Structure formats: structure tokens, C-alpha cells
Amino acid sequence: MFSEYSKLNLSKICSETLDFWEENQIFQKSVEGKNKNNRFVFYEGPPSANGLPGIHHVMARLVKDIFCRYQTLCGHRVERRAGWDTHGLPVELSVEKELKITKEDIGVKISVADYNKACKKTVMRYTEAWNRLTREMGYWVDVENPYITYESKYIETVWFLIKRLFDQNVVYKGYTIQPYSPAAGTGLSSHELNQPGCYRSVKDLSAFVLFRVIDSEKLIKTSKPVFFIAWTTTPWTLFANTGLAINSKITYVAAETINPYSQEEIVVLCAEDCLGRVFDAKTEKSILNGPSKNGSAYSVISKIDGAKLVGLKYDQLLKYCLPAESTNKIFSVVDADFVTTSDGTGVVHLAPTFGADDFSVAKKNNLPLMLVKESAQEPVPIVDLSGKFINGLGEFSGRYVKKDFCDKKEDSVDVDVVVKLKKDGLVFRSEKYEHSYPHCWRTDKPILYYPLDSWFIKTTNYKKQLIEKNASINWKPSSTGIGRFQNWLENINDWNLSRSRFWGIPLPIWRSKDGASTICVGSVGELKDLCEKSVSSGNMKTNPLKDFVPGDMGDENYNLIDLHKNYVDEIVLTGKNGEPMYREADVIDVWFDSGSMPYAQWHYPFENKELIDSGSFFPADFIAEGVDQTRGWFFTLHAIAVMCFNEVAFKNVISNGLVLDSVGQKMSKRLGNAVEPFEVIKVHGADSLRWYMITNSQPWDNLKFDIEGVVEVKQKFFSTIYNIYSFFVLYANIDGFVYKEGAIAIDDRPVLDRWILSELNSLVLDVDSYYSNYEPTLVGRAIQSFVVDKLSNWYVRLCRRRFWKGLYDDNKISAYQTLYDCLVTITKLSSPIAPFFMDRLFCDLNSVTKKELVESVHLSDFPNTKGLFMEPSLEKKMRLTKNVCSLALSLRKQEGLRVRQPLNSLTVCLSDGSSDDVFVDLICSEINVKNVFFEDNSNDLVSKKLVVNFPVLGKKHGKLMKAIVSVVEGFGDSEVSIFEKEGQIEVSVLNKKLILTNEDLLLRVVDVPGVITAKNDEALVILNTEISENLREEGLYYLILGIGLFQIVLAIQSFIQPVIEINNGRIALRTREKSLSVVRDIYEIKSIEKNGEDNLVFIFEDATFNVLIKHIKDEDLTAVINFISESKEI
Secondary structure (H helix, E strand, O other): OOOOOOOOOHHHHHHHHHHHHHHHOHHHHHHHOOOOOOEOOEOOOOOOOOOOOOHHHHHHHHHHHHHHHHHHHOOOEOOOEEEEOOOOHHHHHHHHHHHOOOHHHEOOOEOHHHHHHHHHHHHOOOHHHHHHHHHHOOOOOEEEEEEEOOOHHHHHHHHHHHHHHHHOOOEEEEEEEEEEEOOOOEEOOHHHHOOOOOEEEEEEEEEEEEEEEOOHHHOOOOOOOEEEEEEEOOHHHHHHOOEEEEOOOOEEEEEEEEOOOOOOEEEEEEEHHHHHHHOOHHHHHHHHOOOOOOOOOEEEEEEEEHHHHOOOEEOOOOOOOOOOOOOOOOOEEEEOOOOOOOOOOOOEEEOHHHOHHHHHHHHHHOOOOOEEOOOOOOOEEOEOOOOEEOOOOHHHOOOEOOHHHOOOOOOOHHHHHHHHHHHOOOEEEEEEEEEEEEEOOOOOOEOEEEEEEEEEEOHHHHHHHHHHHHOOOEEEOHHHHHHHHHHHHHOOOOEEOEEOOOOOOEOOEEEEOOOOOEEEOOOHHHHHHHHHHHHHHOOOOOOOOOOOOOOOOOHHHHOOOOOOHHHHOOOEEEOOOOOEEEEOOOEEOHHHHHHOHHHHOOOOOOOOHHHHHOOOOOOEOEEEEEHHHOOOHHHHHHHHHHHHHOOOOEOEEEEEOOEEOOOOOEOOOOOOOOOOHHHHHHHHOHHHHHHHHHHHOOOOOOEEOOHHHHHHHHHHHHHHHHHHHHHHHHHHHHHOOOOOOOOOOHHHOOHHHHHHHHHHHHHHHHHHHHHHOOOHHHHHHHHHHHHHHHHHHHHHHHHHHHHHOOOOOHHHHHHHHHHHHHHHHHHHHHOOOOHHHHHHHHHHHHHHHOOOOOOOHHHOOOOOOOOOOOOHHHHHHHHHHHHHHHHHHHHHHHHOOOOOOOEEEEEEEEOOOOHHHOOHHHHHHHHOEEEEEEOOOOOOOOEEEEEEOHHHHHHHOHHHHHHHHHHHHOOOHHHHHHHHHHOEEEEEEOOEEEEEEOOOEEEEEEOOOOEEEEEOOOEEEEEEOOOOHHHHHHHHHHHHHHHHHHHHHHHHHHHHOOEEEEEOOEEEEEOOOOEEEEEHHHOOEEEEEEEOOOEEEEEEOHHHHHHHHOOOOHHHHHHHHHHHHOOOOO
């Protein structure tokens, strides 16, 4: 017998199914049972396990799991290996916080070895929580054998890849201006800086600053002091100013004015097009209200070609320091094409030490950098690596350039700089300015553009290949690939590879102090040989790798070594002339770690070389991560694959959106709106959560998470399937149906069976197409629509009598077989999204029939999509029938007419079809009408009119709306007929000809007394609501009948002692032995006779007794039969 349940408990099903999977190794069997030559390759992006997982991680893992499960059902071998991203800032910052140290303390208060030991201990802290989420949400991935980025084998592969690039001459060291995070103590790559949320809107103090021109009389004949006026949003950088930039193609002006602060008469130089910005309304008012009133705020005394300004000298603004290595070009004007008049003044202050464009222009024009000497050291920037001014800047020494860098509350240094300049008469005006400023993606603190000595990969050399290869990738959504990612590649910069941190993969480059000798190491074996040479040359006493055996790939051999900084920094190699070579101190960008996982997870090329070279595990068929990885992991995967293998790293990618709270806010513990995934799974089951998250919105759209949506999915979708199953097994167990009979031929099945099977097969084709095109939301919605609207609300409801009746004939067997096939197919289609419930349902069905020799739905095959029975005309006919019924029932509800009340007629006008295109008998039965009439033209039956669609037309013809409304209100039947036929109509409004379409006008049907109408694209229905005396009596008759049936049930209660539950028109009789769910009209009535004036006697068919008898004890049976046969009065 099929299993029966008293209620639906999804949480319990999940728990029991998890135990079943693990006891029977279902995941392992789903992989190992598939052919190794038919692989579907998936890469798991490695999460960092030093933080707890959140609800957004459920979405990320769900998307991955769905397609791996689908491909498994399709016969592919889908090996998916978990991974852990163990290096980088998150780990280091966490350790520093725990140890109460800063980066500067490492190597002083704590050794690098102890620090890295603490990092290694911390990095896997929350592994148990992550594995728990993986298990409880049903994400199938191999967590027993994960790849871990801190392991020596993984590091060795990364070294191999860097050496491959080094040998291509695309790895170089350069002194450039780079994004730098003082809070994190390291430089950042451009793709890190472009993570979502890194650029934030901030309000900074901006200033229009005055630079006094030297020998201005050569340019302008005036006795007044002449100043270049430049606008800056970073006043602190003015200490580093060494030049001004203008654009030689711009026209500039000299304007006499008054300094609003010093009241000095001056001349300012700015772009002509920027005068309105320099002299805004507030500044003009301030000047005119001052003591020197000349009637106007400024007067242009000269126009100057920009080219004539190039080479002019000016006074240093803040005379606190000078460059240690200066040039004769310092404090001069240079030409730069990036200068525009779209903002600012057309004059740009250059601080080459703190700006990439400034640095480039300075280098081109021989402007010096403001690097100063502290004692006998090499020249350094005037801001140190913690974000503070160095000594030698007077009252500003030791001040943080951004108050965010200081833990204590401190006034902005920008304010004090501007105040000082105002006192010196060197500021024209200042104000708060809101603009977008970059922040560190890990510390949330502002970054600086800072001069750093770093190692780079010349990714710009591969720009063409990167773009070409990207065109072959299927991005979901496509806008990410052809938009955000493509734009990024088109504006790609060289990859800043090195990081001045401690816990990471060390850069495998050794150099002599003079830079004459450089070597990049690509393997541990190579490093051991180089160490031997270094020992022989006297640069090392012993070889630290002496016990390592090259070629031995055993874990025991690799556990003898540690390739982290605290070990490899002790290795000194020997240069070509015998000189010592020391490792470059930096570690590698952590994004290079994760981008190397396709190869490093297999220890390529030292092991498993054929897996990559043969294409067995490279490239990936599919990957998925959050949108924040577009310029993170997605980019590094793509870049490394193209640069090292001239291949894409992945063929298909889903970039899923954010998971926000129900009102669209970002979730955080601080706001108290974070959702605990374990609690949701515990209360509602993983299947409800998975189904909700994937059907609520497309995975690449942001999801506004609402727990009520999870509840609704459980009630609307899973309860519906559960009820269908319960209905099926109730009667299947009574009749002993176990699918032992041969399948009844499709042509011999009733029309409802053929229809639902055709719809089912259409669903199979649609779902297969959606899965294949990486559209999981469409999959879930299509399945849910089929289950709720077609299978439950239509097929099962209309076929219920076939299950209740007593005779076990072909008609009944066909109903059982059809419903069984529908349920089994649904389990297969839905199992990638709802793996727990669908596996239980499949096993409950298949364990009885044994039609498939598998122990789990996840070991079965996806439904065959070839040679399926399809009857599109039947599907269309039933769809039209349902459509007509839906419209008519909505009219009954609108008028408060219960379906028990018979009505005379329903008139139907089909947009495309005739009476042969619907099931008239079904319409009569469902709507409870005596007649259904069909008309080709509804114009003779109802009145129609056109009305204006105000929201649409208002946007198009705002001022003409009143006149358009007047014209439309004057339309008659002829205009309506034209509009219906052509879908548009031409009108003349205030002597203007307009074409009004079906977007602009709405067709309304005007009800007439006695009939009501409803319309959609396929049909118009007209319901005759007039109730004659005969119809009224018949309605009362059925009402009494309904009451009578209910009272019979109450009478039976006294014999079988059930508990009666009434819910949505359904009556549940729960006896001591069984539970039987029936609808009120379960009883088939043979005849109804009057007994006296006000009483009715019901006489039932034997078939009904057959159903009831099986649920009544023997001692109660006689009493029930006597009760019915004696025709007791109700």
C-alpha cells in the first residue's frame, strides 16, 4: 500500500530525507553512477569560512545546486568539489582585532610565524556552520575533499601559473599611483576597487583655491595680483601640489574681482565657460555686499588662448616642504587633455603623488613628485601608510588626511587647511560638495591614491583576447556580460598583483638588491634545486627543503613544507654573479588565489595534468556567484584562463543579485533585519525556502525576502501536491491499485486524461528548455502553474467521481495511471529545486509500483523529451473552456450568485473559434447554466464603448488630453467596430491627426439590465442573470439537498463516531481507524423523494456504500444501512 500521512510536515520530511541520503550514499551514487566520458563541469567558488553564512548564501548555493542536479538527471557525471578561500584581508583583519594589534605590530610585538599561525587557525573557524548550511539546505557538493587555498599543493599550482606569465614577460615591477587602503594597510587592484558598493556618496569640503602667478605682467597688463583659480575636493592634497594643468584648446579669461574673504582686489584666471561656476549667485552676492561695491561681481579684462598659459610659473601654495628631487618645471602650468569645463574652473591642481592622472601628466612634463627625505631614508610621500601627514608639516604634522582613518573623533584636516588658506587670502570660496568616493571593499574606509612599488601583470596586453573570449560566454543576465563585464574589459588596467600583507600566497620572485638578477620560481622542486645551489655558493647554510622529495605527490611529502611568508622569506637564492637574492616581500592578490582554482584544485600540472589538458575539467560548463563577483572571481577566472591557456574559464554563468529585506533594504545585524537561514529551514523546511527564493524573482534580480512568501509557497504549492497525493493514495489503497495493469493506450483514455497528459508533456518540454537555458524561475513558475491550476483545480476536481465510484474498470484504472504518471513526472521536474519533498514523494510512489529500479528520484532519469504524446488542439480547447468558465464564475462572484443557483444561459463570443473549440458540457456543469449559446459578433448583444487610458495618453499628449477625451466620448458603434477590427483609429484633435492604438484606448463593455459581461483576449461572455420562478425553486431544491447531505453526515456521526472538520467546503470524516476526505457531494443520489410537505428522503447508489463501508466498523455498518434504507426523515 501507498504511505498515508495525517498532515504535511516539510521540516520532518527534510530531516528524514537527509538521513536517507546519507545512509544510502545517494549523492555519491548520483555521481559515480554516471559515465566519466559524459561530464558536466562545475566550479564551486570558494567562500571564506571566517564568517557565518547568511540567507544570501542560500540563494547563491541554490542556483548552483539546481543546475548540477538537473544535469545529473540528464545523465551527466557532475563532480562538484567544495573549496575554502583562506587568505586575504578578512582573515587578517579578524586576527588583528582578536589579538588587539595593528599591521605595524606584526614582526615587532608578534612574529610573522605566530601571526600566520593565528590566521590559519582562524580561517576555518566557521567551517562547521557552513557545512551545516550545505547539508540542511540540500546543496550537494563534496565537503569531505575540499580544495583549500593555504595548502602547499594549491600554492604550488599558483606559483606555476605566475611563472608561466613571468616567462611571457608580462609580470613587471613598477612605481605607480595605486588605490591604497590605509585601514587595511595594502594596495588594491582595480577590480577590487570596483566591487559593488565601493564607491559611496560622501560630502567633502571643496575649495576654489588661488595660485598667484609669477611675472603676470607678461600675460596681462594690470597692477593687481593675478591668480589661477583651481577647484579641489581634497584640500589635504594641496601640500603635494607641484603643478597646474590647463587644456590648450580651451579659451580662458582674466577677470577682475574682489576676494570675498580678504576683500583684496585681484584678477583670476579660469576657463571662459566656467565663469558662472566660479561666480555663483552666493559668491556674487557676497562680493556685492562687501565694502568694495563696484556694481558687478567681476569684469572680464582679457581673453586668452589656453596655449599661452603653458609654462607660466606660480608661487607655491603651502610652503611647508619641497621635493627631495626637484626639477626646473616645479610650480608651472602644463597642458593636459583630461582638463574639461564640465566641472571645476578649467584649471586643475596637480598632486602627482596622490593621483594617477596627475602622476601621468607629471611624468610626461617632468614635474617632480612631492617626495621628501626623512633623516637618511629614501624620499617618501608626505602622507605615511597609515594615512597621516609625516613630520615637517608644522601644525599639520601627524594629522590624518581623512578623519575616517582615526579611531578617535577628530576634526577634518581639510577644514583646517581651508581656514589657513582663507586667512592667507588664497581661497576664493568653499562649500560642502557631495560626490562619489572609493572605499575599501573589506574595511569600508576611504582609500587613497598612493605611490607604491608593486608587481603587476600586463593584462592590457591581452585586452583583445579577453574581449573576444567573453563574447562566447553565455551570461545570465546577458546585460552583465555585454554591459558591466564588457565595459570593464574595454577599460582594463594592468593587474596589481602584489599586496603588502602577511597571510597569503607569497610572490615567488627573488631579486638581488640591485635588481640585476631576478628569478620567478614555478615549483617546489625548482625551489629545492635553487636552494642547493645557494647552499653551494654560501648564501645559505642548509637547504630548508632537503627532506622534500620532488615527484612524490603524497600528502605526507607535501606536509613536510610550508610555503607561506614566514618560511620562504628565510630562503636566500643566488644570482648569476653569485650575489644573494631575496624574496620580494609581498604576497599575491587573494583574487589570483581563487581565480586559479580550476587548476590548483587538481594540483595541475604536477598531478591530474590530463584533466585540464584534455578538457575533462576545463573549462567549466557552469558557474554561479553573486553580482559582486563580476569584477572579482568572474574576472580573475577569465583573465587567468585567457592569459595562461588562451581559453575561457567558463561557458555559462549566472550572476545572482542581492537578497534584501522585505522593503528593499540591505540586511545587517545592525539594522536588525537579518534573516537566520537555519531558523527558516527549521520552521518551514528547506524546500519551501528554496522554492520561494527561486520563483519569487529571477536569480539575477534583487530578492526582497519576505518570510510570508515562504509560508505562502508551503500552503499554495506543497500543500496542493500533498493533497493530490493524499487523494490518490486514499482511493488507490482502497482499490488495491499498484500499477500492475498494462498502461492503457492513450487513444483509449477519456478526454480529460488525454488533455492532462498532453499538458504534462508540454510542461516537460518547457521545463527542459528552461533548465537548458539557465532560467530556473521559469521552471518553478511553470511547474507550480501546472500543479495548481491544471492538475489540482481542474483535472482532479473534474475526475473525482471516477475515483469514488465502486467499479474497478478501465475508466478508473486510466484515472489512476494518469494521476500517478503526473505525480511521478512532477517529482522529476521539480527535484532540482525541491530535492527533499520530491524525493519522498517519488519514493512513496515508486516503492509500491516498482516501475523504476532506482531508490531515489535523484538517481532517476529526466523525462524523455522525444516522441511525447502531444495534442495541441485539445490543450487549446480545454484552455478556452477553462477561460470561459473562469470569466463566467467571476461574474457569478461579482453578483453574489452561488453556483448552486441554476441560471438560464451563457452566451460566448470567441475571438478565434466556434462552439467546436470548447467543451460545452463542461461549461454547463461548471457554471450551472441550462444553455450555452455562441455568437460570432457580440455587437448585437452588448453595448461597447472606448475610454481613454489616461496614464499612457497623458505622457504622450499631456496638453491635448482634454480635447482627446472629448473626441473619444463622441465615438459611436462604427468607431468602436473600426477599433476592434484594426486595433487602432485615426482622429483629428485641434487640427492635429493622431493615431490612437490599443495602448491608448480601452474597450469597455456596457452591461444592460438582466445580463453581465466579462472579457479577455480570447473570449467575451454574457451571463443571463434573470432568475425565473422555476430556476429559483431549483436553486432552493439544491440548497435543501446540500443541507440534507450535511445532516446525513451528522446522523452517521452517531454510528461511526468521527470528528467532523469543515474547511473551504470540504468535509473530513476522521474515524478511529482511517481518515477520509470527501467533498459534500461525494454521495451519488439515485432519487430524492418528498416525505410530507417539508421533508426529503435520500436514496443512495450502492457504489457509494462500497466506499463508505470500508471505513465503517462491522458493528456500525448495520445501523448505517438501516438508517439509509428505512428512509428516515431528516
